[in-house]
Amino acid sequence: MLKGFKDFLFRGNLVDLAVAVAIGTAFTALVAAFTEYIVNPILATVGGKSGPGWSYTIFEDNPDTTLRFGDLIGALITFAITAAVIYFVLVVPMKKINDLRDRGKKAEAPAEVTPEDVALLREIRDLLAGQNPGGGATGASGSHAGPPA
Numbered sequence: 001m002l003k004g005f006k007d008f009l010f011r012g013n014l015v016d017l018a019v020a021v022a023i024g025t026a027f028t029a030l031v032a033a034f035t036e037y038i039v040n041p042i043l044a045t046v047g048g049k050s051g052p053g054w055s056y057t058i059f060e061d062n063p064d065t066t067l068r069f070g071d072l073i074g075a076l077i078t079f080a081i082t083a084a085v086i087y088f089v090l091v092v093p094m095k096k097i098n099d100l101r102d103r104g105k106k107a108e109a110p111a112e113v114t115p116e117d118v119a120l121l122r123e124i125r126d127l128l129a130g131q132n133p134g135g136g137a138t139g140a141s142g143s144h145a146g147p148p149a
Helices: 002-010 013-045 069-108 116-131
Strands: 055-057 066-068
Touching (some): 013 069, 066 069
């Protein structure tokens, strides 16, 4: 059991995962900063991020009951930016790489091989047709015309 864990640790996947988490965390911070310092001021010009334009306080004497629609819109924009970058930077190139790899596999695939029993049946059919050049099957149904005359 410990050998399997050791193999997992040193296989390289753990390092790849750690790098991915670190880059993901940095990217999340970058997008959050973009939303906070670029998107939210733009939202504030058309109604306010958390101000009276895009929020509603249920109980005036309790600020914890304020519904902040501007903050929700900012979070949705952050999500959309993150999803778009992940899609265009990771998903699209990986799909193209997989498509190219699949094309290579299809090109390398050998031609379809006829099973041995089918090949033998065809050979028998050809031999029988060669023995009886005037008779044989009539029509597409493969029924015989009758006994030879």
